[in-house]
Amino acid sequence: MDWTTVAGKVLGFANRASEQIGEIISSPELEARLDRIPTRLSDYGVDAFGFDPQYVKRVIGLGAWVYRHYHRCESFGIENIPDGRCLLVSNHSGQLPMDGAMIAMSMFLEREPPRFCRSAIERFVPETPFVSTFMARVGQFLGTPENAKRLLEAEESLLVFPEGVRGLNKVWSERYRLQQFGTGFMRLAIEANAPIVPVAVIGAEEQSPSIFASRTLGKLFGVPALPITPTLVPFPAPTRYRIYFGKPMVFSGDPNDEDDVIRHKVDTLRSAMQSMIDEGLKAREHVFW
């Protein structure tokens, strides 16, 4: 290989990189999509929960880059997401909540018309400087049932992870096995009369495998368990994501029914999601490609 080919390759790579960086900083395409998402803004340019599309314009480029070039996401069944209120219920994995961001990006980049989905943040976030403001401006909300209900009544789409931290922090040997689900989201969906869209994310599990989750170390940092990963501090590897959106499921009944009754409905959804995950795993040929 002579030096001209090498130089050509380097230049080509630099050119592609600079194009991508340009897209991260500002992309008319993304801004045009952002202008099309349904919002309920006040005169001050934010909605009542603090979502600010102008702020999102500054950060969405990075999200789109990670979606397209880092995790190289593929989405299936995006047309299953209805207009109006809905509750997206997904598996949760990978130590870092990249799956949530990628589901949101998928709805934003792939759906016609684009939609924004809002997910619940943990209770420590409002007390954390910078993170609290960032999360509010990009449309996330504190996960209380009342907040969720209000957002659904405003015809928003919400993303929930019923496994919670149990799913996020699970160890390698448990990969792609759904953990125990909470029941609050089901009561919410029934009460707000919102269809549930089951979502299966394949690829997040391998981004940062945890061999062992230390409860003792976790206590030290105030989290349920500290994952021990190959990179020591969890960092997502560029695994390829495949995101499957299932057909909307409508549950009805009494939202304040006994736990057993609600649990039964949750199990119906959970087994549907587990089979989506299993099928997605079967279809996958490689973790990175």
Next chain:
Amino acid sequence: MRICVTGISGRLGRRVAQMLRRKHEVVGIDQRASPGLPANIVHHQVDIRRRPAEDILRNGKFDAVVHLGTIHNFRIPSEKLYARNVIGTETLLRYVSKYKIKKLVLLSSGDVYGPMPTNSHFISEDAPLMASQRFPEVRTLVAVDRAVQSFFWRHVDIETVILRPAHIVGPHVRNAPSNYFRLRIVPKIMGFDPIVQLIAEDDLLRYIEASIEPGVRGVFNLASTDPVPLSRILKALGKPTLPVPYPLFRGFLERAWKYRLTSFPAPELDHIRFNAVLDTARARDELKTLPERSLYEILEPFRAETIEE
């Protein structure tokens, strides 16, 4: 109507009396002197807990009592705050029921919910009153609100109204939020940009007048503006801001408060740190008035350019 106003000598009390006297007969009770009140307003300079106050309420033939006489100055020793706020209110409630006055309006505050990191975003009137958990000095104001709430349930024949306004702001108002906007350099907490709501003093007066109308009863959250991030307000003020990390800010304020160098108690920092958004749907539906002031009108007297002129 004949209306008895407690706390008439305060800044707000005077403005309430000025407004009500256009349509009603106003009698004031306040232990402070009140020079310069219009001639048709009778002012009794008595303590609500003392004997003469009972005579005024017994013989006054009042149609309504507007209770503004709670004190919010946290420099006052806690025993005195308790006596003035809690005992004073309970005494007043006893007279209202004993002398069959048809209407009681309490000016409470949206602060009784407390700005908490765990609050749901919108706070409705049924939300628990958590303010004294992080800020014990406000407990007497929470107790006053609770006492009037239980009065509301015990006396169905009396129309009891509790008003819980957002931060009251106005050119003549001397409370913490107004004074905060008056600062030349406005400090804020680094990394926090909470969603807040304001109410113009004028709008509050309108709401007080509307709540005196026969048939109105219950608890009402009040605000003039849609929820707005604090950063937008500071931008509209056009003043330099100074972001300070929270632990530093709090430590500084605690010391400054101790040595009487500031009028801002340190726990009030939570108001510029956490969201506190009142759900005002009930006031919109049930009170026969709407707020008229926009955010920019409210902020006009505090803007950098206005002050320079």
